[in-house]
Structures are given as C-alpha cells and as structure tokens.
Amino acid sequence: MEKTAALNASFTSYSLSFNKILTPKNSMAAVSFLASFSPRIHSLSSPFPSPAIKPKRPTNTFQVRSVAAPTEDVAGFDDMxxxxxxxxxxxxxxxxxxKTSCAASLAVKFANNGHHTLVVSxxxxxxxxxxxxxxxxxxMLVPVEGPDFPLFALEINPEKAREEFRDAAKNNGGTGVKDFMDGMGLGMLAEQLGELKLGELLDTPPPGLDEAIAISKVMQFLDSPQYSMFTRIVFDTAPTGHTLRLLSLPDFLDASIGKILKLREKIASATSAIKSVFGQEETRQNAADKLEQLRERMVKVRDLFRDTDSTEFVIVTIPTVMAVSESSRLRASLNKENVPVRRLIVNQILPPSALDCKFCAVKRKDQMRALDMIRNDPELSSLKLIQSPLVDMxxxxxxxxKFMGDIVWK
Ligand SMILES: Nc1ncnc2c1ncn2[C@@H]1O[C@H](COP(=O)(O)OP(=O)(O)OP(=O)(O)O)[C@@H](O)[C@H]1O
Incomplete structure (x- = not known):
C-alpha cells in the first residue's frame, strides 16, 4: 500500500484507462484510494473517440495530480x-x-496546437x-488524417538512400584510373584513393550509416520550398547504439568524402591528360557534386544536432535497470557530443492500483527501483522526468x- 502510494504520488498529471489492472470489482476501492491523494479524480468516458480504437471493455479512467518536481527548471509543452x-x-x-509512440503523439499535439508539423522516420x-x-x-510527404492542423509524415528508406551514394562513390575511383595513373607515375595517389574504400563502406555499411544518410536526405528535403511551411519537425530516430554512431559519423564521413574530393582535384590538376582517361567527365562531375552535397548535408546534420536553440533530443526509456543504465550512457555520450537533452520520458509505468496481484506488486517494486535509480543517476537526475503510464491497449x-500526447507532453 505504501509503495503504491509513493508511485501514485510521483505520477505527473494524467488520465488513463486500465481495465485489466482495475477490475470492476476493485475499481471503486481504487477510486477512493486515489481520491485520498488527489482532489481531481474523475471517472471519465473512453479517451478514444474514434470507433476504430474502441476499448474492448468499458474502462475506468482517472486523473491523478502531479506532485513530481523536476530537478532542473525545464519549461513544459507551452514552451515547446x-x-x-x-x-x-x-x-x-x-x-x-x-519512441515511435512518443514521437507520433508529439507530432499530433503540435499539429493540434496549430503547427504545420512533419514527423519523420x-x-x-x-x-x-x-x-x-x-x-x-x-x-515522400504523406498527409496524416485526423489532426486539426496539417500533419505530414515522411518515411525514408535508409537502404535506398544509401544506394544513391554508393554509385556516386564508385564513380570516383575505378581500376581504369589506377592503371593509368600507375603508368603516369601517380600510383601513390591512386592507392590513397583506394584506401579510402568509400564504395566498400557503402556496400557493407556499419550500423548507423544508413540512418546518417537518411537524415541527411531529410535535410535535403527540408531545404526545399515545398517544406518551408513546416515549423515543427519530429524525428522518430534510430535505436540508441545506432544514434550514437550516427552522431559520430558526420565527422568521419566529412573526412572521407572531403579527402576523396581533394584527391580528385589533385589528380585532375596533375595532368590534363588524366581528364581524358576519367572519360565521361560529366558523369564524374555529377558524382563529385553528389558527394560534395552529401558532405555538406552531413555537416548540417551534425550542426543541427548540437543547436540548442532549434533542436532538442528527448530520451525515452522504460523503468527497468537495464533500460535506465543504457539511457544514462546515452545521455553521457550525447553530452560529449554537445547534443541538447532536457527531458527524459519514462514510459510504460504501471498505473496505480489498490489491489496489486503478486506479479504486479513485484513488477511495481522493480519499477520503483528503476525510478530511484534515475533520480540518483548523475546523467539523468537533472533532466525533466516525464512519467507515462502503461495503458491496457x-x-x-x-x-x-492524442490521448498519449495529452499525458506525456505538458
Ligand atoms: N505507454 C504504453 N502503454 C502501452 N503500450 C505502449 C506504450 N508505449 C508504447 N506502447 C506499445 O509498445 C509497442 C512499441 O512501441 P513503439 O513502436 O512506440 O516503440 P519504439 O521504441 O519506437 O520501438 P522500435 O525501437 O522497435 O521502433 C507498440 O505496440 C506500442 O503501441
């Protein structure tokens, strides 16, 4: 009972439906139990107005008042x-x-609050x-039906995006060039070109490279007039490990592509005869331009991730020791990369219940431990803690x- 009270007390204000946790038999007991903590507990109708999302059984929906205080003074949704x-x-x-649920719910909330919003995956x-x-x-841009204001989605296939650049990279260093340059006594330059192995890298990409290229493609779109109306862009990013790699990749790609382009210039100016060997000069120029654009966009992505005025990285986690440990590492590496992080969403928290079954009681204890861990974690404790309940569907x-967004984004 004490633990339940503690959990209840730490919940941010939300309404939820939990017809599995609260059976009709115990729900009245729960109402009066929760009422002792909050004067704002009501029984509400289903939060999902659409017939398509109707709960299977009648639900009990409650509001519980927040008593949690963030360690750092981070503004809420009004500011966002x-x-x-x-x-x-x-x-x-x-x-x-x-992550996807939180990103999509944020996008819906932005749109419902009057922003032309784009959600990207x-x-x-x-x-x-x-x-x-x-x-x-x-x-491409697809309108999402439902929100009050325009909401569009963009799902980029990372593999397809990579293909484009693989071809460009291949065009920038072929065996014909090497043979010719060997003959010209410029074999060393050709070898350097080969050592960069960008084509190979793009054939068997390390995790994270696809996402890096895909995000750079999004940046390309966002620069075009067709996208100028969007004032809020929400990214449903790649999982942790990939994201971290993605953050360090722009430097790497910048160096690799930059080197290729420089070498190419060197080779081209070394002798004009080489130009004729390159053949299809126009194709090669296009390939070089593409690589140059990729490099520029990568630099943009890197800068965007670090821009405190326009960008925020929100960490989403669940209340388990493993997930919290990983989130702590993620925050540390984001910090190292100077990526602005202010909020931590702890999702899937067991809603308060008066009568826990044995399984729920153990689970709740486990979750409490994870929440304590967050409060004492040097990386996470300063973030604004947003608690999101596990719902029964x-x-x-x-x-x-929308229902989830109203709970999470306040
Ligand atoms: N608070 C919640 N209560 C109940 N179900 C939830 C909650 N949050 C997410 N889910 C469900 O969990 C599943 C995974 O959610 P989601 O796809 O948003 O996770 P994700 O982190 O984006 O996953 P991935 O990394 O695989 O893309 C979905 O079925 C979603 O409906």
Missing part, C-alpha cells in the same frame, strides 16, 4: 509549442521503449505507419496518440 521558428525534436532510446521497419494506423510509406491511430 511557442514561436513560429522551425524546431526539431529527436526521440531516442532503446528499441521497443515507445528513418526506420526501415516503417513503424510510423503502424503507429498512425495509416500507410505513410513511399519516401496498443497505442495506434490519431485518437490514441
């Missing part, structure tokens, strides 16, 4: 929504913790389509995402 200058939100964390599994329960695939479709 204010202003018309473009802002980027990147949701990151371990696989399966609820570079996840090959296309979970945005699953989350919105709409087909958003195709690699999958969060799919705009009404469900």
């Amino acid at each position: 929504v204010s202003g018309t200058q473009r802002k980027y939100y990147m949701l990151g964390g371990k696989g399966g913790v609820g 570079t996840d090959p599994a296309h979970s945005l389509s699953d989350s919105f329960a709409q087909d958003l695939t195709g690699g 999958e969060i799919r479709g705009v009404p469900a995402l």
Whole structure:
C-alpha cells in the first residue's frame, strides 16, 4: 500500500484507462484510494473517440495530480509549442521503449496546437505507419488524417538512400584510373584513393550509416520550398547504439568524402591528360557534386544536432535497470557530443492500483527501483522526468496518440 502510494504520488498529471489492472470489482476501492491523494479524480468516458480504437471493455479512467518536481527548471509543452521558428525534436532510446509512440503523439499535439508539423522516420521497419494506423510509406510527404492542423509524415528508406551514394562513390575511383595513373607515375595517389574504400563502406555499411544518410536526405528535403511551411519537425530516430554512431559519423564521413574530393582535384590538376582517361567527365562531375552535397548535408546534420536553440533530443526509456543504465550512457555520450537533452520520458509505468496481484506488486517494486535509480543517476537526475503510464491497449491511430500526447507532453 505504501509503495503504491509513493508511485501514485510521483505520477505527473494524467488520465488513463486500465481495465485489466482495475477490475470492476476493485475499481471503486481504487477510486477512493486515489481520491485520498488527489482532489481531481474523475471517472471519465473512453479517451478514444474514434470507433476504430474502441476499448474492448468499458474502462475506468482517472486523473491523478502531479506532485513530481523536476530537478532542473525545464519549461513544459507551452514552451515547446511557442514561436513560429522551425524546431526539431529527436526521440531516442532503446528499441521497443515507445519512441515511435512518443514521437507520433508529439507530432499530433503540435499539429493540434496549430503547427504545420512533419514527423519523420528513418526506420526501415516503417513503424510510423503502424503507429498512425495509416500507410505513410513511399519516401515522400504523406498527409496524416485526423489532426486539426496539417500533419505530414515522411518515411525514408535508409537502404535506398544509401544506394544513391554508393554509385556516386564508385564513380570516383575505378581500376581504369589506377592503371593509368600507375603508368603516369601517380600510383601513390591512386592507392590513397583506394584506401579510402568509400564504395566498400557503402556496400557493407556499419550500423548507423544508413540512418546518417537518411537524415541527411531529410535535410535535403527540408531545404526545399515545398517544406518551408513546416515549423515543427519530429524525428522518430534510430535505436540508441545506432544514434550514437550516427552522431559520430558526420565527422568521419566529412573526412572521407572531403579527402576523396581533394584527391580528385589533385589528380585532375596533375595532368590534363588524366581528364581524358576519367572519360565521361560529366558523369564524374555529377558524382563529385553528389558527394560534395552529401558532405555538406552531413555537416548540417551534425550542426543541427548540437543547436540548442532549434533542436532538442528527448530520451525515452522504460523503468527497468537495464533500460535506465543504457539511457544514462546515452545521455553521457550525447553530452560529449554537445547534443541538447532536457527531458527524459519514462514510459510504460504501471498505473496505480489498490489491489496489486503478486506479479504486479513485484513488477511495481522493480519499477520503483528503476525510478530511484534515475533520480540518483548523475546523467539523468537533472533532466525533466516525464512519467507515462502503461495503458491496457496498443497505442495506434490519431485518437490514441492524442490521448498519449495529452499525458506525456505538458
Ligand atoms: N505507454 C504504453 N502503454 C502501452 N503500450 C505502449 C506504450 N508505449 C508504447 N506502447 C506499445 O509498445 C509497442 C512499441 O512501441 P513503439 O513502436 O512506440 O516503440 P519504439 O521504441 O519506437 O520501438 P522500435 O525501437 O522497435 O521502433 C507498440 O505496440 C506500442 O503501441
């Protein structure tokens, strides 16, 4: 009972439906139990107005008042929504913790608050389509039906994006060039070119490279007039490990591509005869331009990730020791990369219940331990802690995402 009270007391204000945790038999007891902590407990109708998302059984929905205080004074949703200058939100964390649900719910909330919003996924599994329960695939802008204001989704297939650059890289160093340059006594330059192995790298990319290229492709889109209307861009980013690599990749790519381009210039100016060997000069120029653009965009992505005025990286986690440990490492590495992080969403917290079964009691204890761990963690304790309850149904479709958004983004 004491533990339940403690958990209840730390919940931020939310409404939830939990027809599995609270059976009709115990729900009245729970109402009076929760009422002792909050004067704002009501029984509400289903939070999902759409017939498509109807709960299976009648639900009991409650509001519990927040008593949690963030360690650092971080403004809430009002601040996130204010202003018309473009802002980027990147949701990151371990696989399966609820990044897509949180990103999609934030996008719906921005749109419902009057922002032209774009939600982007570079996840090959296309979970945005699953989350919105709409087909958003195709690699182009797709309108999302449901929100009050325009909301568009963009699902980039990272593998496809990579293919483009693989061809460009291949065009910048072929065996014909090497043979000719050997003959000209310039073999050393050719070898240096070969050592960069960009083509090979793009054939068997390390995890994170696809996402890096996909995000740079998004940046390319965002620069075009067609996208100028978007004032809020929400990224459902790659899982933790990939994201970290992605953050360090721009430097690496910058160096690699930059070197290739410099070498190419050197070779071209070494002798004009080489130019004729390169043949198809126009194709090669296009390839070089493409690489140059990729390099420039990578630098943009890197800078964007570090821009405190326009960008915020939100860490999403669940209350388990493993997930919290990983989030702590993620925060540390983001810090190292100077990526601004202010909020930590702890998702899937067991809602308060008067009568826990044995399983729930043990689970709750476990979650409490993880929450304590967050409060004492040097990396995480300064973040604004947002607690999001485990609900008793999958969060799919705009009404469900709106419901989640109203709980999480305040
Ligand atoms: N608070 C919650 N209560 C109940 N179900 C949830 C909650 N948050 C997320 N889910 C469900 O958990 C599943 C995974 O969520 P989601 O796809 O958002 O996670 P993810 O971190 O983006 O996963 P991945 O890394 O695989 O892309 C989905 O079925 C979603 O509906």
